Amino acid sequence: MINNIFIGKSLLETITSALYENPIILFREYVQNSADAYKKAKNDGYASIDDFDINIKIDKSNACITITDNGYGIYTTADFEKKMINIAMSDKLDRSQYIGFRGIGRLSAMPFCNSLEFVNKKKGSAQLDKCKWDGSKYRNLLNSDATDLQSFFDIVKSIVEVSSEASDGAIDDHYFKVIIKGYSPEIAEVIESANFKQRLKKMLPLKYSDNFKASQKIIEKYNQFMSEAFNDFAYSVKLDGEELLKNYSDSKHVLESDIVFWEITGKAGPKKEPGEKIGIMWFTFNKKPIANNDDNDYGILVRSKNVLMGTNDTFADLCENSKEHISTYRELTQALRGVYGEMLINSTNLKDNARREWFKTDDNSYYLKCIIISFMKSLHLYRYKASKYFNNKGPENKKLLKEALINLVDIDTNNIDVNSFYDIEKSDDSNQDNDEIQSYLYATEDIPRQSKTKKKTYDELMVIIQEFFEKEGQFDMFLKLRAYVKKAFN
Structure with missing residues (x-):
């Protein structure tokens, strides 16, 4: 009989350090864990919480980050201990409803702190459940010259402490808290960077701003096509008390085309049955596509369950790694700088890879890649024909521009007035030089x-x-x- 399983300490390092090399990722992991726990509680019959939110507080003077949600916490002390100690075990069976599903993101802060603490408060209980992972001991273990093979139980036992204590709050309080103490210089550098808040806004599963009234059109389209509520994946997340919202606004991010859509359907079945509806893509562009001044939100941002996958240039990256040549990489990224938009995905057939950089490689992700390449071909063709037309407004170029527009956008479904694309409104003086350079x-x-x-x-x-x-x-x-x-x- 096998009495114990021995693992190399390097496997623990792979599960924690290797998967989360960029420290900003830890904010995504803990926010999605809070969101999923709240959704699971609702699925288990708990009532919705009108003011549910996830609050990130950063104490720079003490190098401490606290991430708190006012959800229902973990229901029992036994479950708390089991969930906090086990690694890569998740009870999220329906992947379409939950953002995360591997059970490893909980330890994403371990390589970057002296201690990682979890605090659980259940409604109706006077007790706090606590679990502390010792980051210093963890790093010493990884750096030691001791024998690599230990039982998993012994490894965890050496760096984890589970306890309980009396709560000093109201008995009906309920919350879950992650406390990252003594965070590393790597985290400090991320937090101190000028674009830290903007990066969080782009990465996390947030709501749209009230300044982006076009979002109602996007949400309605998503709900109608996907037969589910987009807002089930949009959460109130605060940074030091200030709510974080997606960065889009009508004044900056709705261009001359207005908001237009592609409906995204997966690969057809073996008997040619329709493919799964996997999401929508919304985007907006100018009649003569030029690189926009905004450097943070350009391109089509891919989101799986409203969480960012990849970067602003992911569409260009996928084309560069394809055997089908469209144009140079620089020209593809320039084309993306002429649009704003999102691809909002929720699919049981598309599985996020471990780093959430893209989806696992299989027939379904390859099919999505082909859709994206098709879009980039259409976008590049339109940019090419528009540039040609606006340099020479002859009848042949006008015809080719119309064909390129129809190839890029379903003009009937999106109520596009083709004739409006033959003239450009005069740019304001502030953008005049940039427009000329980038055209x-x-x-x-x-x-x-x-x-x-x-x-x-x-x-x-x-x-x-x-x-x-x-x-x-x-x-x-x-x-x-x-x-x-x-x-x-x-």
Whole structure:
């Protein structure tokens, strides 16, 4: 009989340190744990809490972070001890309802602190359940030269302490608290960075701001297509008492196209039955796509259950790693800088990878990748044809612009007035120079020091040359020619 299981301490390091190398990720992990615990309580029959929120408090002077939710906590002391000590065991069976499901994010702060404490308060109980993981002992264990093999029980026992004590609050109080004490310089650096709050706003499963009235259109579309409530994945999260909201606003992030949609459906079944509805994509762009001034929210942000996957450039990254060539990586990222939007995904067939950078590689994630590549082809084509049309508003270019627009957007479903796309409203003075610089498809990258007249001529010639090589099926030859001309100019 096997009496004990021995594991290498390096496995514990992999579960904690290796999966969470970027310390900002710990905020995502603890917020999603609070959100999932509250949702599970509701599914178990507990009443909704009107003012449910998750509050992040940072005490810089004492290097302490406290993340508290006012949910129902863990129902029994026995369950609390089991959940706090076990690793990679989760009772979230229905993955479509819960953000996390692996049971390992709870330890994401371990590599970055002296101690990690969990405090549980149940309604109707005068007791606090507490569990403390000793971060200093954890690091000493990983850095020691001792024999690598120990029983898992012995490893956990050496760094974990479970206890209970009397609560000094009201008996009907209920909450769950994560306390990260003595956080590391890596966390301090993240917190002190100028864009810390913006990064949290982008990463976490937040509500839309009241300043983004277009969000009602997005929520209604999601609810109608997905037959579920988007707001079930949008939470009130506060940073030092200030509610964090998605960064979108009508004034900055609704462009000339208004909000338009793609409906995202998964791969069809073996008998050609319709694929699963996996989400919607909303986006907005200008008639003549140019790079926008906002550096934080550009592109299509992919969200699984409203939590960020990847980066602003994920769509371009997927294209770069594809055998199907659309354009250079820089031009694809420039195209993304001309749009704002989100792909809102919830699918039982798409499983987030361990780092939540993307989905696990399988037929379903590959199919989604193909949809994204198709979108990028359409976006690049529209950007290309729009630039050509607005440089020469001839009838043929007008026709090609319309075809590119129809390829990018379902004009009937989205109530698009095609004729409105043939004219550009005059830009305000503050954006005039930026618009002019960014309107070139090739010249900004290829001949940045040349005059505006030469840049315009260069772009017009490159567009014609690209069309020729595309018709001949020799796009690689166009890239070689372009590289040669670029070198000659510089």
